[in-house]
Amino acid sequence: MSYAEFLGMGAELSLMAVIILLFIYDTFASQKSGKYLPITAVSLLAIQTLYLAFGGIQEALLFGGMYSTTTMSNVAKIILNIGTILVFIQAASWVKDDDMKIRRGEYYVLTLITLLGMYFMMSAQNFLLFFIGLETASLPMTALVAIEKYKENSYEAAAKYLFFAVFSSALMLLGLSYIYGAVGSLYYSTIAASFTVTPLTIMAVVLFLAGMGFKLSLVPFHLWTADVYQGAPTVVTSYLSVISKGAAAYALMIALMTAFGQEALGIWINVLYIVIILTITIGNLFAIRQQNIKRFLAFSSISQAGYIMLGVMACNDFGATSLLYYVLVYIFSNIAAFAVAGAIERASGKLNINDYDGLYKTNPKLSVAMMLAMFSLAGIPPFAGFFSKFFIFYSAIETGIGAMYVLVFIALLNTIISLYYYLLVVKAMFLKESENPIAPIKSDCYTKTVIFITGLGIVLLGLVSWIYDYIFSAVV
Secondary structure, three states: OOHHHHHHOHHHHHHHHHHHHHHHHHHHOOOOHHHHHHHHHHHHHHHHHHHHHHOOOOOEEEHHHOEEEOHHHHHHHHHHHHHHHHHHHHHOOHHHOOOOHHHHHHHHHHHHHHHHHHHHHHHEOEHHHHHHHHHHHHHHHHHHHOOOOOOHHHHHHHHHHHHHHHHHHHHHHHHHHHHHHHHOOOEHHHHHHHOOOOHHHHHHHHHHHHHHHHHHOOOOOOOOHHHHHHHOOHHHHHHHHHHHHHHHHHHHHHHHHHOOOOOOHHHHHHHHHHHHHHHHHHHHHHHHOOOEHHHHHHHHHHHHHHHHHHHHHHOOHHHHHHHHHHHHHHHHHHHHHHHHHHHHHHHHOOOEHHHHOOHHHHOHHHHHHHHHHHHHHHOOOOOHHHHHHHHHHHHHHOOOOHHHHHHHHHHHHHHHHHHHHHHHHHHHHHOOOOOOOOOOOOOOHHHHHHHHHHHHHHHHOOOOHHHHHHHHHHHO
C-alpha cells in the first residue's frame, strides 16, 4: 500500500476538508460571526458537491481492492449531498434557537461525519471497511437524535436508536464472522469467487440482511423507527429518513450484487422477497392509524423502503438506476413534507394531522407544498413520485421472472392503500373545516427556500428526462 492511494479518495478527502473547516470556524469564530455558520456549512458542502460533479474524479480500486470509486458511487454521493444541503438549509432557522445556538457547530459536524461514514459504506469492497463506515454513520446519529438535551422524548429516542443499532451491528458482525470462517476473506470479490451454499453461509447472509434491515427500517426490524422519528428534532428526522436510508439501500445493493451475486442469489432473493412484502404492507397499514405527522411519515418511510428494495431485487443495471433515481425523488418529496411539518411545529407546536384541518384557508402556500409532497410520495402523475415508482416497478418486471410479477402486483395494491392515507392529509388541509385552525405562519427565508426547491424538484424531476439518463449512463 502506498500513501499516494489516499489521493484517490477524492470524495472522502474533500468532505473531511469541509468537516475540518467547519470545526475550526465554530471553534474560533466570535459570537457575532458565529451566526454565519449555517450559510458557511451550506456553501462549503455545495462547493464539495460541485467538485464531485465536475472535478474529474477517476475510477480506481485502492488499498488492495478494499476501496473502490466508480462513476455510479460518485453519482450516489452527489445525490446524498443534495439531500444534505436541503436539510442544512431547513435547519438554519432551528439552530438559531436559544437552546441550539451553543450546539449548532456540533450539529453540522456530526451530520457530516455520518455522511462520511455513508461514503465509506458505498465505496467499500471489503466488509471490514463496510462495517467501519456503518458505525461511523450510526454512532454520531445517536448524538444527533438526542441533541435537544432538555427534551425527554429526544433522550428516549436516542436510547432506542442506540439499542437497536448495537443489536443490529452484533447480528451483522456475527454474520460476517460466519462468512470469514467459510470463505477466509472479507473481500467482496473473493467471497463471490469462493462462496458455496452451506447452512453456515445461509445463516451468514440472513444475519447480514438482518443487520442492514435496521438501517433501512425493513420489517421486522422497523420497531425503532416511529419512536425515534417522533422524539428526534424534525430536521434530524428529515435527514435520518432520507439520507441514511438512501445510503444504506445503495450500499446493500452493491454488497449483494458484488459479494453475493451468483451462488448466494437464491438465498437473499427469497429472504428479501418476503421482507419487501411485509415492509410495504405493514408500513402502509400502520400509517393509516397514525395521528402524529412525524409517526405518519415514519411508517410512510418504512413502506417507501420496501419500494426502494425492488431495485435491489432486479439485480441489474436498470435496477441500480431505478434505485438511485427513486432515492433522489424520495429526497425531494420527503424533505418537502418535513419542511412543512417543521415550519408548522416551530410556529404552533402542533404535530397532529387533525391540527391541519382548514390549513389551506390560513396557510395556502404551506398547504400546496404539503399536497405536492403527498402526491409525489403516493405516486400520482405527473409528479416525480409517479415516474420513480414506474421505473422501480418496471426494473423488477423486466427480469422476466414470474414471481416478480406477483411482487409488483402486491406493491401496486399497496400503492392504492398508500394513496388513501396520503390523501387523508390533503383532505384535512383542503376539505375539512376547523373552528381553531393554525394561525397564518410567516416562514423564514430558509424554510421558503427549501420548500421552493423541493416543490420545483417534485414537479420537474419526473419531466426532465436527462436526469434519469445521466444516472443510467453512470451505472452502465
